[in-house]
Structures are given as C-alpha cells and as structure tokens.
Amino acid sequence: MSTIDFSGRVAIVTGAGGGLGRLHALALAARGAKVVVNDLGGAVDGSGGSATAAQRVVDEIRAAGGEAIANGASVTDFDAVQAMVQQAIDQWGRVDVLVNNAGILRDKSFSKMELADFRLVVDVHLMGAVHCTKAVWPHMVAQKYGRIVMTTSSSGLYGNFGQANYGAAKLALVGLMQTLSIEGAKHDIRVNALAPTAATRMTEGLMPAEVLEALKPEAVVPAMLVMASEQAPNRTILCAGAGTYEAAHITLTQGVHLGLTPDxxxxxxxxxxxxxxxxxxxxxxxxxxxxxxxxxxxxxxxxxx
Structure with a gap:
C-alpha cells in the first residue's frame, strides 16, 4: 500500500479558516506539506472578513511542528489571488497542490432568490476557483507537476431544493475540471473534484443532530488527500461522507439513431x-x-x- 506523503510539497487551501478547509489544511500539514491557509474570514453568506480565522489555523499547524502562512485574500479578487500565489512562491519556491474549497451559501427557492445572490454564489464558487487555478497554472506547467481539487457538491450533481445558485456553480466546477484535466495531463497536472457530505457551519440547522454526528467532516478529508497526492487519479469525481466513498460519473447512453424526417x-x-x-x-x-x-x-x- 502506497503511503501518501507531502514532504517537500507546497499546498494552498482556500476557505481554510474553519470547517472542511481547516481540516484539509491540518491534514496536508500533518503529512509534510507547507500550507498557505487562505480565508477571507467572512460569514457563511460571504459578508464581513477577518484574517484571524486563517491565522488561528496557521498557529495550530505550527504548534504541531508544521509550516504554514496565513492569507486573507478574497478568491473573487484575481489580483489578490495572484499575490497569494506569489506569497507562496516567495516563501517556498513552488506550489504543488491547490484545494479550491472556499464557498458561501445564499439559499432560497429560485422564485424568491435575488439575482445578486445568484451571481455572488457563482462568483465565489466558480470564479473563485477559476482565479486560483489560473494563478497557479503557469507555475505548475513550469515545474511539470500539479494537483488541483475542485469542491463540487451533490447539489450540483443531483440538485437540491433552494440551491439553484449553489448547484449551478458546483456543477460548473465539474465542467471546469473535465477540460483542465485534459489540458493539464501532459504537464502532470491532475485535476479532480470532491463532493463532500459533512456537518459544517454551512449545514447547521439543515439536518437532525444524529445525522450531523455521523457526518463528521473529518471523514471527507481522506478523499481530498488522495486527490492531492502524487498518486492522484485524473478527472475523477469522488464523493465522501460518513466514512463512505463513491465516484460520480457523467455518462452517455448508447442512444438510438432516428435520422431526420418530418416526423x-x-x-x-x-x-x-x-x-x-x-x-x-x-x-x-x-x-x-x-x-x-x-x-x-x-x-x-x-x-x-
């Protein structure tokens, strides 16, 4: 059995000040990665901001003997994202892993949803991942190595009432992954997507207590570590929750040829x-x-x- 080891690797985890992102950052650091802990420090709906959330995680990593630096960039700001990547390059000379985890929720049924809330959710989830990926891409091409994890969702893959904005953004990330995995293959840049089911700040109040207890976010982390590892697959959608791991596929049926006639x-x-x-x-x-x-x-x- 291969050991997953990140010694000598540099990772950026967005939205890493709490929840799954924090656990991703801690797990990567525990296995040897130097980690940029990125978090705007805002509320679940994306409002506000504070660098203290990211710094607390950095302090945790350092207390455990690891290496980490904090970054408070908003993933919606491409200039700030480029500066974050440059911060990693200046500090450690490379970027090997990007975990696009940052996200917000603005849930409402589509009929009641303001377009501004739709646009902001797409901007954070989709364009945030685009900005971060675009910023690390030339460095990964130059070093002929990269591992990128997109965070998708069952809401995007299969739908969920009240999450038209979130679901649209999350499935868009799968489309982004599909093409980038093809374009990056020749440079050993492997791009995959993670669909987590976990009890976090974003799911409080949505599920019964016993279900939340089963869905500990720690159980999602192994799937991220696999997709961020040297042995990672390419172009895979891994689903993870409660210690169960599945793969989702976008399939094509055999179909039927009917030709083209008036009927x-x-x-x-x-x-x-x-x-x-x-x-x-x-x-x-x-x-x-x-x-x-x-x-x-x-x-x-x-x-x-």
Missing amino acids: TPERLLAALNEVTDSAGETVPMSGSEQGTNEVKQALAARAHA
Whole structure:
C-alpha cells in the first residue's frame, strides 16, 4: 500500500479558516506539506472578513511542528489571488497542490432568490476557483507537476431544493475540471473534484443532530488527500461522507439513431425510454466522444439503408 506523503510539497487551501478547509489544511500539514491557509474570514453568506480565522489555523499547524502562512485574500479578487500565489512562491519556491474549497451559501427557492445572490454564489464558487487555478497554472506547467481539487457538491450533481445558485456553480466546477484535466495531463497536472457530505457551519440547522454526528467532516478529508497526492487519479469525481466513498460519473447512453424526417420529433418522443436506457452507457473521456457515437450510428444506418 502506497503511503501518501507531502514532504517537500507546497499546498494552498482556500476557505481554510474553519470547517472542511481547516481540516484539509491540518491534514496536508500533518503529512509534510507547507500550507498557505487562505480565508477571507467572512460569514457563511460571504459578508464581513477577518484574517484571524486563517491565522488561528496557521498557529495550530505550527504548534504541531508544521509550516504554514496565513492569507486573507478574497478568491473573487484575481489580483489578490495572484499575490497569494506569489506569497507562496516567495516563501517556498513552488506550489504543488491547490484545494479550491472556499464557498458561501445564499439559499432560497429560485422564485424568491435575488439575482445578486445568484451571481455572488457563482462568483465565489466558480470564479473563485477559476482565479486560483489560473494563478497557479503557469507555475505548475513550469515545474511539470500539479494537483488541483475542485469542491463540487451533490447539489450540483443531483440538485437540491433552494440551491439553484449553489448547484449551478458546483456543477460548473465539474465542467471546469473535465477540460483542465485534459489540458493539464501532459504537464502532470491532475485535476479532480470532491463532493463532500459533512456537518459544517454551512449545514447547521439543515439536518437532525444524529445525522450531523455521523457526518463528521473529518471523514471527507481522506478523499481530498488522495486527490492531492502524487498518486492522484485524473478527472475523477469522488464523493465522501460518513466514512463512505463513491465516484460520480457523467455518462452517455448508447442512444438510438432516428435520422431526420418530418416526423422525427414524434418518433423521438416515442423512443425516449430507449434513448435514456442506461444499459451499456459509457463515461466519455472527452466531449468529442458524443459526436463520435452519433456519427458512427448515422453511418451504420446509412450503410444498411
């Protein structure tokens, strides 16, 4: 069994002043990583800010014998994010791991949600991860090594009432991961996504006490460590909660070739059960595989016409 070790590695964890982010930072440091603990120090809804949350985690890491520095940049501010990455480079000379964990909640049903709250949640989760990834990317390309973890959610993968903004942002991160994992592969930059189920400040009041007790956030951390490790997979969505670990896939069914005639819409409606049948579905390795499947069936149908 391979040991997961981060000795000599430098990691940045965003939103690491509390909750899962704090545990991610502590776990990376305990296994040898030098850690930039980033946290704006705001409330769950993104309001306010204080550097003390990040500094407390840094103090914890240092007290345990590790190395860490605090950073209070908002992930929505690209200039501040670039300065954070430069801070890591100036301090330790490299950045090997980025855990995009920062996030906020502004939950409401879509009919009652203000567009400003939709936009801000997307800005923090999606654009925040884009900013951080964009800032570390050239350094990882230059050193031919990088591990990037996007934090997605079951709300994005499968939906959740009252979280249209959050779900949209979280599934967008999967789309970002899909392409970056392809573009980064030749540089040994591996990009994966973590879908955690955990009791944190963001889930208080949403679940019964006994369920919250089972969903200790510590149980999510092993999945992050795997995706941040030298032995990490690439282009994987790992789900983790209560000590259970699963993988989620965006699949493609075999489909049905119907051609194009005036009555194709009616025939498609009649064939929907067959079109959506999951038997024999695949996990495409790139978007072009959808087109390949469609053209293959079209050409086969033409050959048999």
